[in-house]
Amino acid sequence: MGKHAKMAALLSVLFMGIGQLYNKQIIKGIIFILTEILALYLMVTMLIEKIYGLITLGSVPTHLEKVGRVYVNIPGDHSIFMLLEGLISLIILLLFISMYVSNIKDAYKNGQLREKGLNAPNFHNTIRNINDNSFPYAMLFIPGLGILLFTIVPIIFMIFLAFTNYTAPNHIPPKSLVDWVGLSTFKDLLFLKQWKNTIIGVSMWTIVWAVLSTFTCYLGGILVALLIQQKRIKFKVMWRMIYIIPYAIPQFISLLVMRNMLNYQFGPINQYLRYFGLGGLPWLNDPFWAKVTIIIVNMWIGIPSSMLLTIGLLGNIPKDLYEAADVDGASKFAKFRSITLPYILFATAPLLIMSFAFNINNFNVIYLLTEGLPANGDYVFAGSTDLLVTWLYKLALDNQRYNIASAVGLIVFILIASLSIYNFRRTKSYKEEDMVQ
Amino acid sequence: MRKGNISLTLSYLMLIILAIGFLYPAIWVVMSSLRVGDSLFSDSLIPKQLTFIHYRDLFIEQSDKQVFFMRWFWNTLKIATTSMVLGTFIQILTAYSISRFRFYGRKTIMSLILILGMFPGFMSMIAIYIILLQLNLLNTPYALILVYTAGAALHMFVAKGFFDTIPHSLAESAQLDGASHMDVFMKIMLPLSKPMITYISLTTFTGAWVDFIFARLILRSRENWTLAVGLYELVNSYSSTEFTLFAAGAVLSSIPIAILFLFLQRFLIEGITAGANKG
Numbered sequence: 001m002g003k004h005a006k007m008a009a010l011l012s013v014l015f016m017g018i019g020q021l022y023n024k025q026i027i028k029g030i031i032f033i034l035t036e037i038l039a040l041y042l043m044v045t046m047l048i049e050k051i052y053g054l055i056t057l058g059s060v061p062t063h064l065e066k067v068g069r070v071y072v073n074i075p076g077d078h079s080i081f082m083l084l085e086g087l088i089s090l091i092i093l094l095l096f097i098s099m100y101v102s103n104i105k106d107a108y109k110n111g112q113l114r115e116k117g118l119n120a121p122n123f124h125n126t127i128r129n130i131n132d133n134s135f136p137y138a139m140l141f142i143p144g145l146g147i148l149l150f151t152i153v154p155i156i157f158m159i160f161l162a163f164t165n166y167t168a169p170n171h172i173p174p175k176s177l178v179d180w181v182g183l184s185t186f187k188d189l190l191f192l193k194q195w196k197n198t199i200i201g202v203s204m205w206t207i208v209w210a211v212l213s214t215f216t217c218y219l220g221g222i223l224v225a226l227l228i229q230q231k232r233i234k235f236k237v238m239w240r241m242i243y244i245i246p247y248a249i250p251q252f253i254s255l256l257v258m259r260n261m262l263n264y265q266f267g268p269i270n271q272y273l274r275y276f277g278l279g280g281l282p283w284l285n286d287p288f289w290a291k292v293t294i295i296i297v298n299m300w301i302g303i304p305s306s307m308l309l310t311i312g313l314l315g316n317i318p319k320d321l322y323e324a325a326d327v328d329g330a331s332k333f334a335k336f337r338s339i340t341l342p343y344i345l346f347a348t349a350p351l352l353i354m355s356f357a358f359n360i361n362n363f364n365v366i367y368l369l370t371e372g373l374p375a376n377g378d379y380v381f382a383g384s385t386d387l388l389v390t391w392l393y394k395l396a397l398d399n400q401r402y403n404i405a406s407a408v409g410l411i412v413f414i415l416i417a418s419l420s421i422y423n424f425r426r427t428k429s430y431k432e433e434d435m436v437q
Numbered sequence: 438m439r440k441g442n443i444s445l446t447l448s449y450l451m452l453i454i455l456a457i458g459f460l461y462p463a464i465w466v467v468m469s470s471l472r473v474g475d476s477l478f479s480d481s482l483i484p485k486q487l488t489f490i491h492y493r494d495l496f497i498e499q500s501d502k503q504v505f506f507m508r509w510f511w512n513t514l515k516i517a518t519t520s521m522v523l524g525t526f527i528q529i530l531t532a533y534s535i536s537r538f539r540f541y542g543r544k545t546i547m548s549l550i551l552i553l554g555m556f557p558g559f560m561s562m563i564a565i566y567i568i569l570l571q572l573n574l575l576n577t578p579y580a581l582i583l584v585y586t587a588g589a590a591l592h593m594f595v596a597k598g599f600f601d602t603i604p605h606s607l608a609e610s611a612q613l614d615g616a617s618h619m620d621v622f623m624k625i626m627l628p629l630s631k632p633m634i635t636y637i638s639l640t641t642f643t644g645a646w647v648d649f650i651f652a653r654l655i656l657r658s659r660e661n662w663t664l665a666v667g668l669y670e671l672v673n674s675y676s677s678t679e680f681t682l683f684a685a686g687a688v689l690s691s692i693p694i695a696i697l698f699l700f701l702q703r704f705l706i707e708g709i710t711a712g713a714n715k716g
Binding site for chain 2: 152
């Protein structure tokens with residue numbers, strides 16, 4: 001006795017499932033054995049080849065070959081499909097490896113049980129255990145698969161692309177091959193004069209935009225809410241209904257409407273300005289004014305939700321705080337400064353960072369309102385009001401500069417991820433969630 | 438006293454100015470949709486002559502302009518409804534599992550969800566495009582539904598915060614009586630979370646209804662478009678020459694969402710506030 005654990009583990013190292021058979025867990029053992037057979041089969045027929053393809057990204061480009069008397073176009077390797085298939089194969093392989101490891105652990109654990117003179121649980125019991133302990137895993141399986149395939153794989157794929165030369169005009173499959181090029185995309189982006197100008201300019205505007213749009217909406221919302229909730233204001237519900245209207249209109253509609261409303265020649269706003277003898281403003285046609293316009297339009301869209309939030313929070317402030325302040329003879333302003341404001345700021349601080357991150361990626365406002373225009377001669381494939389994300393979109397979809405687009409995406413990703421980790425570490429739901437109960 | 442009155446008057450003045458600012462674009466687009474002619478330019482806000490012809494035009498497919506408004510509307514409704522059902526289900530499921538159970542890897546999953554949730558799906562659209570191409574789903578509504586649903590779990594934090602506040606004892610006593618985890622979820626938790634479900638359904642429905650980026654990326658042929666893509670193209674390709682038609686389309690596309698929002702306001706406010714409180 002006393003050797004069951006090591007023996008079982010060793011057997012499971014040799015071949016998945018043998019250790020379980022040794023522990024007399026027949027059905028579980030057979031399932032593990034079948035898994036390994038499947039894994040080996042897939043590896044031989046597919047996985048190895050695909051993963052090798054991920055390394056080489058193909059070696060035969062599409063070319064002409066002489067068949068008989070005529071030249072025929074022979075399709076070559078499609079590097080990008082190979083990249084994606086290789087990536088998915090790699091993930092499948094990792095899943096198999098993790099199953100292999102858990103198979104060894106399982107054999108060892110049940111071997112220990114046997115050393116103590118107990119029987120390893122039979123299949124029926126295992127199923128019941130799974131039902132009790134693995135319920136969350138079962139529930140999370142489908143959402144997890146969705147996130148894996150449509151969020152995680154694309155992100156890794158994008159990171160990979162940043163290290164290739166997948167770009168127009170010379171490296172677009174199936175016509176030609178794509179290769180790994182290491183850091184040269186990043187070098188171009190950061191040191192080639194035109195790219196450097198663009199990325200610095202666009203990044204600066206992205207940050208300025210994110211800061212301004214977040215604060216204008218946030219403060220604007222608080223101010224409007226406080227304005228409505230003053231004691232002596234009548235028809236509170238009516239005012240609130242009016243101010244919610246922008247929130248209830250689909251954003252793309254508001255933006256497209258605004259774009260027409262602010263049209264330089266025919267838009268009604270300039271018409272009014274001209275009527276009063278003021279020349280029309282180039283709302284969307286001048287680099288500076290376009291930026292101002294975007295922020296104002298964004299306030300129109302963003303203030304209502306921030307106002308709703310503040311109104312909700314105002315109702316949550318404990319009344320006794322104000323009563324205590326009244327007893328102490330505090331002025332209206334003092335109550336506002338020391339009770340209302342700190343309460344609102346404290347409650348909304350995490351949201352502020354969230355909306356900052358959201359605004360960095362606020363594609364719709366820019367793309368639907370200005371499409372990044374007016375044009376800017378110093379930039380490559382970007383206009384004066386382009387954010388990093390809209391620039392990325394243009395790089396990839398309009399100009400097929402996929403590697404540069406991916407490198408830009410990677411930069412945004414790092415920016416957002418660090419913000420969100422910072423935010424997450426300080427939220428209540430992470431630190432003290434079990435204290436609620 | 439006089440000082441108080443001045444500030445009150447100022448407040449009302451502010452409220453009125455703001456109200457004009459908030460309402461003007463909406464009123465303008467409604468008025469434009471009722472105007473005779475098709476240009477952006479107009480002499481006055483309220484047209485001298487009202488007409489419903491642009492609304493009629495939306496429902497008749499004209500050969501010279503390819504505006505399939507009915508189809509776009511129907512496509513959007515189909516996609517938004519299906520995504521809402523599937524997305525809400527997945528979101529609730531994820532939130533419940535993470536709120537209720539303490540399992541190995543839970544904190545990691547939570548951090549992952551938080552980070553990925555802040556990272557917009559469309560940034561890696563090149564990969565999504567190629568994946569959908571491989572799955573042979575490009576240019577179909579299923580692709581959009583798949584993309585929206587696959588990301589649904591990433592927005593589960595509000596719902597998780599909600600489940601956190603339901604006492605454990607409720608589930609435990611049911612389990613003592615022999616209820617399984619699934620029973621507890623279906624028979625106790627779901628009925629209790631109606632406000633939360635309403636909020637999530639509303640946000641996923643509108644999310645799909647207004648999405649522009651994925652719809653534009655995935656839906657290639659005109660008759661498969663959704664409203665967002667269709668109206669964008671209408672503005673882009675005809676710009677100021679078909680403006681009144683666009684205005685009518687814009688009004689019709691906004692109405693369903695506006696009605697939902699105004700009627701379900703209470704749930705929205707609760708949801709937003711819960712999101713702030715629970716972080």
